Every structure is written in C-alpha cells, then in structure tokens.
Amino acid sequence: MNPESDPACVAFEGDRRIASGDLRAVVRAAKATLDRARDASIIVFDGNTSATIEIDFRGSMADVLARLPDDARAQIPAEAAAASAPRGPGRPKLGVVAREVTLLPRHWEWLARQPGGASVAIRKLVEQASRTGEDKDRIRQAQEAAYRFMSVTSGNRPHYEEAIRALFAGDAIRFEQRIAEWPDDIRAHTSGLAERAFRLAAQPGASG
Template identity: 55%
Template sequence: MNQITPHQVIAFAGAKRIASGQLELVALKAKELIDRNDSASILIFDGLTSEQVEIDFRGSAEQVLQRLSATEAVAAAAETSVDAQETARGPGRPKLGVVGREVTLLPRHWAWLNQQPGGASVALRKLVEDAKRRSEERDQVRKAQEYAYRFMSAMAGNQPNFEEATRAFFAGDQSRFEELSEPWQIDIRDHARTLAARAFASAE
C-alpha cells in the first residue's frame, strides 16, 4: 500500500463512496465515520492509479493530519534527494547524460548503422526515440487498463458478471462492459466506469 499520494483520492466504506478529493479532506471524512463506527471498513484509493492509500486513523483528527503532513514531508524530501542525484554532473558528457553500455548486433546491422548520418550512436538513439513514440499509445492503454482493473478486482470481485465484464473491458467493448456492470452496486459501478472510460478513450 502507498503511504502517500500526490493525486486526489476516493474513499469507500464497504460499497458506498464516502468522499473524494484532496487526501487531507478525505482522511477527515473517513475519520469522522470511524469515530462514529469503529468497525467501519474503509478503503482509500489513489484517484489515478487505484493504489490503496494507507492512513493511520489512531488518535484525534489533528493527530491524523499531523501524521499525514509528516509523511508528505518525508516523501517530498526523498523526491528532492533523488532529483538532486539525477542532476549531479559526472565525468564525460554531463549535459547529455550519456551512459555507455555494450550492444550486440550482427555485422550487417553495424554496417548499416555506421552508414547513417552521425554514425551508429546517433542512429541508435533515433531508433529508440521513434520506437518509444510508437509505443506511447499502447503504454497509455495498458496503464489505464491496469489502473481500472486494480480497482475493480479490489471492489467489484463479488459483483454480478464480474468476470464477463472484465473480459469485455480488456476486449475494448465499452457498451458490453457497461451492460454487464449495470447490476453492480452504484458507487462501485460508477467509479469503475469512470476508470474504464479512460482506458477506452486511450484506445481510440
């Protein structure tokens, strides 16, 4: 589970959505419910990735927010440290961030690369960038599917037609998915459809 998230979140008590928005506000809403019913089952999901967000609800609401703030500060410090390491300049060609690695190719591949403008290194970089651009759309679809399925598997696994609905989802059949998910409990169904719509849109 994630300790902190930069995205907006959505919280469920059982199958009912209780709050969505900024993490601190959602945490307070969940805390209010837990204070009224300490047996309440609360799940909080990152609004983009559907990763579950873990919050320590012990103590007062102020203490809960203090712990969240402390966790955010630690996460921000860690990210700043990583960024500083990535921008540190080493020997060689620091502005490009060039990393030397061994590449094994057949002689005819080397012959073709060496004939390209700029030589083998420039040609290889161009090939990689072109392949990266072509794969971006597929990667977006895959990620959107992964995020939606992560939520559905956590919250909709016991809903009617779950397996058939997920097959339609991965097949890109939006109308069939919506038909099969219609009997799901409303808040679960609506959020699952919101996430699924991102995957369908990415695939267009």
C-alpha cells in the same frame, strides 16, 4: 478520468464514495463518517494506483491526523533534478556517451545507409523503442489500477468477470455494458479508471 486531475486518494463507505482529494481531507471525511456510524466499512484507495491505504482511525480526529505520513515534504522538480545531474562526456547538452556496440555486417551496412549515419539511426531506434515500451507500461498500469479497484469493491457483482475481460481486451463499449447495473458511485469510479486505459490504448502507436 483525466490523469492530471486524479485525486490523490478516494474513500468509499460500502458502495458510496464519501470523499476524494488529498490524503488529509479524505481521512477527515472518513473519520467523521466513522464517528457517526461506528460500524461503517470504509476503504481508502490511492487515486492513481487503486492500492488500498491503511489508516488507523483510533482516537480523536487529531490523533488520526497526527499518525498520517508527512505528505508535505518538498520534492525536487524533474527539471531541476535533470539540470543538476552530472553529464557524461561528449556534447554537454546531450550527455552523449561512447560505448561499444557489436552488430552483424548487414546491420552496419543498413545503418550506414540511414540519414545522419549509424549514431543518429541507433539513437532514433532506441528512442522509438523506449516510447513504445513506456506506452505499453502506462496502459498496463491503468488497466491494473482499474482491475485492483474492481477486485476489492466488485468481485461479487453481476458480470464482474466479463467486465474484467473487456477491460484487458480494450473493449470500452462492452466494458460499460457489463458494469451498467453497478451502484452509481462504484460504476462512476470504475468507469473513470478504465477510461484512462482505453484512452491510452487508443493513442496512435500505443499498440506497436
């Protein structure tokens, strides 16, 4: 599953995926399913986090859609927000801010030997640590999204616990083996969520 093409929402009726896409389209499909089969059990998931989305399906299609949150609100692009944010003192484009740093003498000696001096070395170290932390956060979030979906839809399925262990161990082959017997739509969506976690974990430096 490509994060850039992940649907905003996904709806399942039991083991069958009935819709994926933006919230209104998914709710339309779910409501139509409920109108045909009043006893249908439908769960709507956030396509990225797998959090369940509570939908009030009472009334007509128009009533249901009218109760949905406004998902068309414009958001400021990240680039525009960054451009409009006030910059600190220092070089204008970088927004460099001078702050006190307390280190042991040996740390200052090591920094002084680095190309570009102490300031450049510290900035590089901070950037590296920040990237490493962000990589770990993305892996954890992807694992949790897969786990969340699995816990809601598959807690009683065969090999569920073994699949969870394989997910958090980063063992993609064993994970696929453990979910191989699950219903097609459940297996496909679970596999797509987990693949994102496995792919992120396999990137160079992700485990650092």
